[in-house]
Amino acid sequence: MTDIKKLNESDLKDLSAQASRLRINCVKMIHNAASGHIGGALSAIDLILVLYKKIINHYCQWDCDPEWGKRDRFVLSKGHASSALYSVLAECGYFEEEELMTFRKLGSRLQGHPCCLPGVEIPSGSLGQGLSVANGIALSLKLDKNPAKVFVMLGDGENQEGQVWEAAMSSAHYKLDNVIAIIDRNRLQIDGNTEDVMALEPLADKWRAFGWEVLEIDGHDLQQIYGAYQQAATKNRPVAIIANTVKGKGVSFMENNAKWHGIPPKDEEFIKAVEELKEKC
Amino acid sequence: MLTDNKVISSLRKAYGETLVELGKENPAIVVLDADLSGSTQTSQFAKAFPDRFFNMGIAEQDAIGTAAGLASTGKIAFISTFAVFASGRAWDQVRCSVAYPSYNVKIVATHGGITVGEDGASHQALEDISLMRSLPGMTVIVPADSVETRAVIKYVAANKGPYYVRVARPNLPEVFDADKYKFNLKAKVLVEGTDLTIATYGETVVEALKCAKMLKEKGISAEVINVPVIKPLDEKTILESARKTGAVLAVENHSIIGGLGSSICELLGENQPLPVKRVGMQDRFGESGRDTELMKEFGLVAEKFIDDALKLINKKI
DSSP states (O other), X not given: OOOOOOOOHHHHHHHHHHHHHHHHHHHHHXXXXXXXXXXXXXXXXXXXXXXXXXXXXXXXXXXXSTTGGGOOEEEESSGGGHHHHHHHHHHTTSSOGGGGGGTTSTTOSSOSSOOSSTTOOSOOOSTTOHHHHHHHHHHHHHHTTOOOOEEEEEETXXXXXXXXXXXXXXXXXTTOTTEEEEEEEOSEETTEEHHXXXXXXXXXXXXXXXXXXXXXXXXXXXXXXXXXXXXXXXXXXXXXXEEEOOTTTTSTTTTTOGGGGSOOOOHHHXXXXXXXXXXXX | OBOOSOOEEOHHHHHHHHHHHHHHHOTTEEEEESSOHHHHSXXXXXXXXXXXXXXXXXXXXXXXXXXXXXXXXXXXXXXEEEHHIIIIITHHHIIIIIITTXXXXXXXXXXXXXXXXXXXXXXXXXXHHHHHHTSTTOEEEOOSSHHHHHHHHHHHHHSOSOEEEEEOSSOEEOOBOTTTOOOOSSOEEEEOOSSEEEEEOGGGHHHHHHHHHHHHHTTOOEEEEEOOEEESOOHHHHHHHXXXXXXXXXXXXXXXXXXXXXXXXXHHHHHOOOOEEEEEEOSSOOOOSOHHHHHHHTTOSHHHHHHHHHHHHHTOO
């Protein structure tokens, strides 16, 4: 096994501050749009940020970069966490930060659910489809002897979609060791606790039974996230990282509350949320 | 362009052979199937290019998504299964993962329509044209014989974007002369006439030609148009013919809701209101039986729809 690197203190501090700043952007975007999915964006953002900042090769020049074909891919299957993805893409220079405020507005490239803009590999929104598409990308990369990896993020509730398991079977069947699934296990979906709505547990056993290697981590511990991504890249079969997260992470009154799946904060809630997050920047 | 219809051949076999031909020319072509490769004839490609063939098992939703992923990286992805599964089971995957990003995915669905036969209603796609036609950017094509099938498959491989091609199960008479036939997105007037237009595609083209002959014996001049491309519809050719003859009989191996008949009603309703009769499945499910029996039972043969044609002529304005 190759050496697993660790984030140094300064990296940790920077990433942590960035994460809080990007959380503020998510809250601002959703408040400004008066709609959007804040809970699942705040649970996912640490995972997406570490991926883009520390793991994947990516090029901001879109397809005019000659190295473009070699980039690692990220597929956001839980498309409703679009505000988190857009915030990270802006942070990485795919577009100007001010464009974030067009989110969900008429004429914006930043659609409610992602499609068709630099940095977004495939459209998503209708849950359950991302892993199949990621498998297709992975098969194509293998045909072309391209060593790039495909990361795909699924919501935990999304695991209730049958297509996810069709795709999980395919990844293992085709030995897609270039596919890494990240499961944002925040334990909540719109109608409540996942275990009350449609029980997922034992989730890790299910993925293992489908032929996957499973890693379980704290999805807000930046060091653990960084370590898991590196470890996943060394396996000879597809890897699912079950990241235990907190829905609404970072804003006290949003944390672990299913109500915050898909509603925007009111003005006073918005101010309070930004104040809380600013303290962590 | 037309033959004497004496040679009978398999459209599916033609599809499989054409895939192999294309696979030799272009390494970007990949093929997926959902455990029906023998029936759809993608097995020919699987044998010739095992590395570029992916059997996705009985999982059509995953198969469509995987095809989308392959296409997103520059591959030309052909995906085949029965029409009922490709268009129905995986409709949302076709919508969100293929049509929305306009990927280069070619859905070639075999066993469309009532002529699936003995398998019965569960397997007879009578709604696929309707389902696929409603998706923005989706081109919908149904070839009438093996000659047209070969040409259509080459066309969709060479042209970017999502395509839905329905290929019939039964062996059919070769309507077109392979040396003279050229495919493009236009409708083709096969027989010129002045009293009535018969517009059709797929298996009923040969029946429409027969019907025109029968009408001629009664002194009625029917124009027959082959409309292999249901979307985008060749509005000009159909409107010109309709204006000339004053009535359109639309014949198809599909529900009367949402297929070619509906398309023509939409076109004429907005541009040139004229009497139309839709011949097809009358908003009902099919049933088991031999393909030829079923075509008769549901009015898709010349001997049956000639009555519709005669009634329609009496309605002319």
